[in-house]
Amino acid sequence: MAINVSEFIIQRIREWGVTRVFGFPGDGIGEFDGMLGKTDRDGDGLEYIRPTHEEICSLMATAHAKFTGEVGVCVATSSPGAFHMLNGLYDAQMDNQPVVAIVGQQGLAALGTFVQQESNLERTFADVxxxxxxxxxxxxxxxxxxxxxxxxxxxLQPAVIVLPHDVQAMDWQEPAPANWVSRSSAVAASTAITPPIAEIQAMAEIINAGQKVTFLVGHGATGATDEVLEAADLAGAGIITSLRGKAVVPSDVAYHTQQLGLLGSKPSLDQMKGCDTLVILGANYPYGQFLPATGQARAVQVDLKPEQLGIRYPTEVNLWGDVKSVLTAVIPLLKRHDDRSWQEKAAADMADWETEMQDQADIAYDDGVNPRRVFAGLNDRLPDGAIVTCDAGTTADWYGHHIRLRRGMMGDLSGRLATMLAAMPYATAAKFAYPDRPVVCTIGDGAFQMLGMNELITVKKYLSRWKNKQLIVVIMHNDDLGQVSWEMRTEDGNPMWRGSQDVETVDYAGYAELLGFRGIAVKDDDAVAAALDAAFAHDGVTVIDAYVSRNVPPLPPHITREYALNTAKSLIKGDPVELDVIKDSAKAMAAEGLDRVKGALHLGGDRDLDEKDD
Structure with missing residues (x-):
């Protein structure tokens, strides 16, 4: 039977293992969309998910790739639709995810003639x-x-197919042997890459020689959990995970000290300050100020992205390969370290840190709910198999500090791009990929106003398709673009500027109820537990509208002199919420313990403020 180009592309996509695409229609992609509808009616098509915006399409495709390991696919019309997808495609690019975007274009004869919605899409997408x-x-x-x-x-990058409108409807037949005609296959090469044995031996020798070994594990180690744990056990290593690698190592591993840096833990920082060997596994951690001093540690890196090898720390050995294959090869060469003191110290420090995090969550503030209490309570109730998404901003701080993912759970966010609003498309894509699992979206009110409110409409449209209908959206409602407000203070020494930072308040719980969902407003700390219990008892969509304080500081584990001085400068210049910032910061600092408070009060010299004031 004769088919056209669009029908062939749909068949070929299916041969590549794709069962679902995220799209938004338009005349530039009209024939292709029409054939999607035809094959759907014939029962052999792709599941077509149409959210409310093309940017959501590309973010959902990226999330699908992250959560499943499959290629995510998004579809949009010519110029305006294609342009809208750029942000999600950059998210895929910067977090190393395979996504294919199919975008419409005006007819071939129109190219370069300045007609409506005709633009140079190849040039547009060349960078991403x-x-x-x-x-x-x-x-x-x-x-x-x-x-x-x-x-x-x-x-592990996005690719783009530009499909002119007239080509979409042209007849297609199997290419015949001919000059200039390529006949290709729908088969990908394996990425289970193992470097030469000499490099494996060099890696093993460095790990075996170390006395204080630390593994820094990223999302690139997904699928290698057992191998990471076995290698760490042999080496007596402590483990740190990147924010996107959080789910790779179960939280009940005592010497897993969670994340590093501004939204990480002090035990992770202490590991970096004290290790003599650093093993970087599938991580592209960009914050060099938190890595060991030059010459302090011997270092090895393993990654499938060769261009990202050896660029964050002076590594001795760089292995181009996938983490699982490399560790499988190196484990037989590792000698078991009988001295467990380094690993035991990491575990003991982490136990102390968890106590401090709970102390921070227990603080009562006068100007709103403690956001940490919301996240700590959420963590306590996460069921097995839960998927948690997180947005950019202070939400990521609380996620890093308080959410602990057990084996079998998933969690993710927009990493290197750190775009706002991704948490809602991520959560919705997770429900499509795993319709039998509970999903929790954590998001700030600024991000929720961008496109998150729209995405609740998408949820309403498709809710009946999900076997488990439990989707919990937790909104940090503080009427503030909080992360930027704090960055203005701590990085630039400027007061928060309400003209740019204020977010118009909205009754998000009421909005959820307008859509037929359960909405719960939480306006004091005592209501947090009941709201979370109700949400997890409900087989449906629950929006928790948590009216949290805008002044709770996202304190890093490593408080520097510059951080404290810039904050003080911003207050001297007249921060509009100065008194609340001072009061809430004092409460947060008090919960950190006497030694760190004493250090914070010592502003002399270049000492870090988390050191003891002897």
Missing amino acids: ACYVETITTPDQAQVVVDTAFRTAKLR
Whole structure:
């Protein structure tokens, strides 16, 4: 039976293992959308998910790739739709995710003639995508589609197929042997890459020689949990995970000290200050100020992205390969360290840190709910198999400090791009990928106003498809773009500026109820537990509208002199919520213990403020 180019592309996508696409229609992609509808009616098509905005389509495709390991696919019309998808595609690019975007274009004869919605899409996507190509003839369709998927999977990057409107409807047939015609296959090469044995031996020798070994584990180690734990056990190593690698190592591993840096733990910082060997596994941790001093530690890095090897710390050995394969090869060469003191210290320090985090969550503030209490309570109630998404901003601080993912759980966020509003598309994509699992979205009110409120409409549209309908959206409602407000104070020494930072207050619980969902407003600390209990008891959508204080400081574990001085400068210049900032910061500092308070009060010299004032 004769088919056209659009029908062939849909068939080929299915051959690549795709069952679901996230799209938004428009005349530039009209014939392709029409064939999506036709194949859907015939029962052999792709599941088509249409949210409320093209940016959400690309973020959902990225999230699908993150949560499943499959290629995420998004579809949009020409210029405006294509442009809207850029943010989500940059999220895929910067977090190393395979995504294929199919975008419409005006007819071939219109290219370069300045007609409506015609633009140079190849140039537009050249920076974000590892492969961009326009299909100009039916014979080209097969090789372009295959190359896009193969390249996205192998390079862990987005690829873009530009599909002119007239080409979409052209007849297609299997390419015949001919000059200039490529006949391709829908098969990707394996990424289970193991470097030469000499490099494996060099890695083992460095780990075996170390006395204080620390593993820094990122999302690139997904699927290698057992191998990471076995290698760490042999080496007597402490483990730190990046924010995106949080789920790779179960939280009940005592010497897993969670994250590093501004939203990390002090035990992780102490590991970095004291280790003599650093093993970086599938992580592209960018904050060099928290890594060991140059020359302090011997270092090894393993990554599938060769361009990201050896760029964060002076490593002795860089292994281009996937973490699971490399560790499988190196484990037989590792000698068991009988001295467990380094690992035991990490575990003891982490136990103390967990006590401090609970103390922080127990603080009562006069100007709103303690956001830490919300996250600590959420963590206590997470069921097995839960998927937690997190947005950019102070939400990420509380997520890093308080959420502990057990084996079998998932969690993710927009990492290197750190775009706002991603948590809602991520949560919705997770429900489509795992319709039998509970999903929790944690998000700030600023991000929720961007496109999160729209995404609740998408949830309403598709809720009936999910076997487990439990989706909990926890909104940090403080009428403030909180992370930036604190960055203005701590990085630049400027007071928070209400003209840019204030968020118009909205009754989010009431909005949820308008859509037929359960909405719960939480306006004091005593109501947090009951709200969370009600949400987890409800087989449906619950929006928890938590009216939290805007002045709770996202205190880093490593409070520097610069951090304290800039904050003081911002207050001297007349911060509009100065008194509440001072009061809430004092309460937070008091919960950190006497030694760190004494250090914070000592502003002399260049000493870090978390040292003891002897």
